[in-house]
Amino acid sequence: MTTNDKDIVLHVADVHKTFGGLHALSDIDLQVEQGKTHAIIGPNGAGKSTLLNVCVGRLAPTSGAVIFDGHTLTGKKPHEINQVGVARVFQTPEIFPELSVLHNVMVPAFAKRDGSFSLNFMRHLDTQSDIRSEAESVLEDVGLVAQKDVHAGSLSRGDKRRMELAMCLIQHPRLLLLDEPTAGMSRHDTNTTIDLLKRIKERGMTKIIIEHDMHVVFSLADKISVLAQGRIIAEGSPEEVRANPKVQEAYLGGAH
């Protein structure tokens, strides 16, 4: 909008969202640089998940636009947004409970390979060895390969989250949106996830991460935006944000 800076992959431009009389998002302007990890922090109810919902087409903004790599996402359907390279991990895991862990991870790979619709019913699942082995290697990455034949519905909450992450990673998205990816995980699993997310970063994947765990935020983020009551009240490098008195008041005062 203002600059033609090639490094900006996601531009949330002046987004407002109201629910009835509630201003869930006001004047949100956010620019995310290619390959960077952008953290969004803020107290519960600040509007963090709403912001991601606007990005992936679950909610339409009341005004404003979201532009990803030259595509205007606003007005696009969720599957179209995914097809241009945006994947999301939800705050409450969205998985296929009745399918095995391996199949949960294979399904997104079909959308990536065959597009949003394909009558690929003359192919046999067993001949899709490329996708199967890729799914296995992604499961290896998130540490779930031992459970690949288990029903996904029976995984623990933390494991579901890791599996959902694997479901996103197999698509090699250009933008990955993570809504509290380590909530419900043990300290050990949280650290494994941090390592994993660091490794993805080396592959050049851009990420937005919403997180309450400051250890996670400060280990991963290149830039942090602080959201409170639907507004960005501070933005900057982790050091700048940590030092900001407004943040300490709004965030530390409101966190659970």
Add this chain to the structure above:
Amino acid sequence: MFFMNRRDILVFAGFTILVLTMPIWLTPTGAAYPALMQTFAIYGIMVIGFNILFGLTGYLSFGHAAFLGVGSYTAVWSFKLLTMNAIPALLFAVLLSGVFAVVIGYVSLRRSGIYFSILTLAFAQMCYSLAYSVLTPITNGETSLQLTLQDPRVIDLAFTERGSGLPVPNLFGLPMTGLTGFYFCAVILVLAFFLAQRITNSPFGMTLKGIKSNQNRMDYTGFNTRPYTLAAFVISGMYAGLAGGLLAVTDPLAGAERMQWTASGEIVLMTILGGAGTLFGPVIGAWLVKYAENIFSAFNESVLHNFFSFLPDGMEEPFVWVAALFVGEGWHLTLGLLFMIVVIFLPGGIMEGVRRIGTLFRRRPDTSDGSAVSAKQQPAE
């Protein structure tokens, strides 16, 4: 392209043998006569198709009998206008029911869950009343659409003289009566099963399962779910049309009652009874319902008196009186009872019972398999 793994081959071979040897293994039950076995084969096709929509994709249609009816009417018209050959009749039946399915599916699939079911029910009832009264020139209303001696049959009559009696549907001259008729239906059932097996084991089938499991996730995973659900709807509608066409091939007559909502309900019942989502289950369910219908609706009081004659005199009467409620016209009571018992004790249908017995035999108390056991028992969230 035609890859099958060992399990697929076993399942397919097992099914084929089961179907083709029906005249042998059904003999002890007294059901091994062509008319009933044809019904088994035809309703097998019906529920295999229905299962692709309901069992795989999770959309419960309450109007699938409409497509059955469309298939029957189309086939009879093909007999009347063109030829008594079964192949064109079936092709037209499948095509036209497919067209109906595109229209009905396109509208109904704008909703899911109970609203989808109600929409399909409404459409089917519309089709029923169209057939029963509005479109009588095409459907012959109450009296059913039948062959007549004056039918044009342009293709047949271009090659042969008009005979004196009503002609019989045939396959390039081979009359579709008796066991020949059954084997014709049986081969088509096997092919229908093969296609359903391909679909189930393909990425496409996996996508349908994903839609059933979590349609929301599918949207955010990049799938355009609407055309997938429509494809499943149309495929299952075409299966129903094929079944309807076969009903006409084995008995060239089409009536509106075939499209009534009770007929649609029966299809749902068969599928759930056998085990929705499995390949075998719905077919077993269909066979059981059709067999029970045949047995119980044929019972009458004198049969019951014979059956209970071992009881002392005073006891016999009340037993016969109670049992009589459940047979003959009242056989639907039996069906309802059977259905309730299965749904309450085996929510996964008869196939779940088979699986349970299977696991009972395979692994006795075996602690190393704790993960698989807990996988079943733990709720999703």
